[in-house]
Amino acid sequence: MAKHNPQGKNLFLETIVYGLLIIGVIVIILPILYVVMTSFATEKEYLTRGFFIIPHEFTLEGYSYLLKNGSFIKAFKNAVEITVIGTFINIVITTLMAYGLSKKYIKGRSFLNFIVVFTLIFSGGMIPTYLVVDSLGLMNTFGALWFSTAIAPFNLIVMRSFFTRLPDELFDSARIDGAGEWRILFSIVLPLSKAAIATFTLFYMVYNWNTYFHAILYLHDNNKWPLQVFLKLMLVEGDADFGQQEIQGVNFTHSARMAAILITALPLLCVYPFFQKHFNKGMLLGSIKD
Structure with a gap:
């Protein structure tokens, strides 16, 4: 007759729990990491690569554009x-x-x-x-x-x-x-x-x-x-339609949008x-x- 092994059962349950927690952390962290990294990427890279975590070229153009925009300030x-x-x-x-x-x-x-x-x-x-x-x-x-x-x-x-x-x-x-x-x-x-x-x-x-x-x-x-x-x-x-600060015909780049979310x-x-x-x-x- 097989002996009951409570330690093995507990180890199995802990493995499942920790596995679910890791999956949950990934589901939460991945979108945040994507927004952060996209805010430092160029528009060309965003359009050509689509989804990515680490951009090939880092740039502060999105943040610079926002900080110079009177409507955002x-x-x-x-x-x-x-x-x-x-x-x-x-x-x-x-x-x-x-x-x-x-x-x-x-x-x-x-x-x-x-x-x-x-x-x-x-x-x-x-x-x-x-x-x-x-x-x-x-x-x-x-x-x-x-x-x-x-x-x-x-x-x-x-x-x-x-x-x-x-x-x-x-x-x-x-x-x-x-x-x-x-x-x-x-x-x-x-x-x-x-x-x-x-x-x-x-x-x-x-x-x-x-x-x-x-x-x-x-x-x-x-x-x-x-x-x-x-x-x-x-x-x-x-685009931002903010009265006198209206920007006619100019769309914000994706990096600027992601930068605005972070700020x-x-x-x-x-x-x-x-x-x-x-x-x-x-x-x-x-x-x-x-």
Whole structure:
């Protein structure tokens, strides 16, 4: 009678798992590597070779063309302004509202929490939101992007849950020492909330940097369009129709398009390592207890 060999079975399963992981890594890395290498290739090589990983001749023509293009520079500046100011507005309003809703003695707290959860399930819709933005005079301004999405209900709920988990003894001792709510918030709550704030700052940064639909919906002036709209024009339509910066009859080369993709992704790739150490911890905070 044959003996059961658990070690051989485990080795077989580990081989399958590692093999699948290697295949998954290749599937993920290969397109990224192709985009990176194509951005350094000449147009002639791209047209003649088709798919390749390592170009025969490296060139910076695509990057040089983009950095000299006024439309690209303007779109990049718009994206930076939208992201920096928008993220600041998002995190300030979310933090203040979450801190207020975490206090059980606030009158009407349950009703306000219900409204937040309700908006998480049922949104106002595109047309009502558009009418509100228009009635407030925010059309064709960056304020339409900032204030129409100032709070993400999910982020607010998680941050409120995190504030709820802070021990009441901290607040009681601070009040005994004469600290007010603003002093408690800035001196006690915020220092203890670095992980949560860093996590949601990253979420809001990614959302603001990648904004596209709201940009084409609320911004009628082409000169105010952010980088994602410019990238869509490059990749889909082939040229950039940006008002006075319009390039008549000139199509971007494939290396310039790939370079634009990399430059668009680069800022978030540079920022993410600074938030990574807080990311995992921040995702777990507030998820256990409401």
